[in-house]
Amino acid sequence: MRVRLKGDAICTLFLLVALCSLLYSQLEHLVPVGNKELTQKKPSVTSKTFSDSRAPWRPMPAEAKEPRLQVTPVLRRREVANKRVQTTTPSPLSDSAFNFKGYLLNKDNRNFNLLINQPKKCRRTPGGPFLLIAIKSVVEDFDRREIVRKTWGREGLVNGEQIQRVFLLGTPKNRTALVTWETLIHQESQTYRDILLWDFMDTFFNLTLKEIHFLNWAAEFCQNVKFIFKGDADVFVNVENIIDFLERHDPTEDLFVGDIIYNARPIRVQKSKYYIPETMYGLSIYPAYAGGGGFLLSSHTMRKLSRACKEVELFPIDDVFLGMCLQRINLKPILHEGFKTFGIVKPSAAPHLQTFDPCFYKDLMVVHSLKVAEIWLMWNLLHSPHLSCTQKKQVKKPFQWKKKAQTTMQASPLR
Numbered sequence: 001m002r003v004r005l006k007g008d009a010i011c012t013l014f015l016l017v018a019l020c021s022l023l024y025s026q027l028e029h030l031v032p033v034g035n036k037e038l039t040q041k042k043p044s045v046t047s048k049t050f051s052d053s054r055a056p057w058r059p060m061p062a063e064a065k066e067p068r069l070q071v072t073p074v075l076r077r078r079e080v081a082n083k084r085v086q087t088t089t090p091s092p093l094s095d096s097a098f099n100f101k102g103y104l105l106n107k108d109n110r111n112f113n114l115l116i117n118q119p120k121k122c123r124r125t126p127g128g129p130f131l132l133i134a135i136k137s138v139v140e141d142f143d144r145r146e147i148v149r150k151t152w153g154r155e156g157l158v159n160g161e162q163i164q165r166v167f168l169l170g171t172p173k174n175r176t177a178l179v180t181w182e183t184l185i186h187q188e189s190q191t192y193r194d195i196l197l198w199d200f201m202d203t204f205f206n207l208t209l210k211e212i213h214f215l216n217w218a219a220e221f222c223q224n225v226k227f228i229f230k231g232d233a234d235v236f237v238n239v240e241n242i243i244d245f246l247e248r249h250d251p252t253e254d255l256f257v258g259d260i261i262y263n264a265r266p267i268r269v270q271k272s273k274y275y276i277p278e279t280m281y282g283l284s285i286y287p288a289y290a291g292g293g294g295f296l297l298s299s300h301t302m303r304k305l306s307r308a309c310k311e312v313e314l315f316p317i318d319d320v321f322l323g324m325c326l327q328r329i330n331l332k333p334i335l336h337e338g339f340k341t342f343g344i345v346k347p348s349a350a351p352h353l354q355t356f357d358p359c360f361y362k363d364l365m366v367v368h369s370l371k372v373a374e375i376w377l378m379w380n381l382l383h384s385p386h387l388s389c390t391q392k393k394q395v396k397k398p399f400q401w402k403k404k405a406q407t408t409m410q411a412s413p414l415r
């Protein structure tokens with residue numbers, strides 16, 4: 001009897017020890033798994049589409065700790081996660097994941113100083129420039145600015161019209177080499193007189209600030225401009241076609257033309273770079289907006305938008321924000337086939353042609369997502385005196401202007 005009792009006790013004790021060590025190993029195992037996942041996710045989730053999107057998207061703190069959900073109830077886990085984010089110094093993870101709460105809290109902080117101005121930009125020619133080209137760039141992208149200056153962004157006369165150019169910059173996000181960048185940008189500004197630099201951090205979600213500040217700048221320092229092209233530095237722009245199009249419009253009337261996106265729905269998937277929670281935008285559809293790669297507006301519309309945007313609450317996606325400003329002044333943006341701000345979809349756009357065929361670019365106004373070398377090559381091929389586009393006749397349906405099809409076909413200098 002005593003022997004059996006002793007045996008049972010030993011057995012129970014052994015089982016208890018085994019259970020405890022099993023639990024312990026499980027607990028120890030769970031924590032590193034969560035951490036490992038975080039560190040592994042970082043390099044793989046990066047943004048690709050936008051040149052200015054220097055902020056790689058990382059999972060939000062709550063979703064990143066998914067593995068531990070099985071151990072503690074959901075509510076407590078969220079509390080723990082939140083506390084950790086608040087008490088510890090901001091880790092690279094919580095730092096770069098978009099903080100909607102912080103954004104909403106700081107939304108009224110929307111006036112930043114202009115650190116580098118070009119007050120005489122639009123005063124060099126008597127009647128003011130015909131077209132002001134405004135290009136979003138980041139300080140670090142010196143090579144992109146150089147190629148734009150040497151190709152489609154050239155200042156001076158094009159087809160008899162005066163063109164001026166500015167680059168729109170914020171302060172670099174990476175503060176490590178700030179002094180070097182500062183020196184560069186001041187030097188660059190002195191050399192080219194085309195830099196506008198504002199005192200906000202140049203991040204993807206601050207592009208809306210860039211939009212507002214540029215419109216205000218144009219309304220103050222460039223009232224005499226006739227038209228404005230605003231776009232990215234990684235686009236190819238056929239300035240001749242744009243001038244040809246604009247010459248048939250009145251700068252004192254409303255004009256807003258681009259690659260217009262209608263009925264876009266806010267993305268409610270947290271992992272997406274464009275995720276917008278319902279607390280930030282409750283409606284199910286965005287107003288019509290132009291793809292940020294490039295669009296045109298008249299001087300008149302610029303002034304109206306500059307005023308209207310002041311009354312619209314900040315929204316982290318700049319294209320959509322501008323759509324909200326347009327909606328406020330009740331202006332319908334016009335879709336134009338010549339704007340390919342999402343790049344060229346080969347089969348439908350030009351089934352017979354290579355996208356690298358200059359004759360194809362001849363008919364377009366803006367093409368997005370090009371490499372520096374491609375922009376340079378395309379511009380040089382298009383301006384070569386030897387260019388002859390016999391292939392064009394193969395295209396079944398030739399390019400047409402959306403609205404004024406007849407007049408354009410006759411007036412076009414292309415053929």
Ligand SMILES: *[C@@H]1O[C@H](CO)[C@@H](O)[C@H](O)[C@H]1NC(C)=O
Pocket residue numbers: 174175176177
């Ligand atoms: C910041 O800039 C420094 C110097 O140019 C560079 O070594 C570093 O990798 C950059 N950091 C990030 C996060 O890009």
Ligand SMILES: *[C@@H]1O[C@H](CO)[C@@H](O)[C@H](O)[C@H]1NC(C)=O
Pocket residue numbers: 103199200201202203204205206
């Ligand atoms: C925008 O810029 C401001 C000022 O530099 C900065 O405090 C803020 O964190 C930036 N916001 C985002 C979303 O990057």
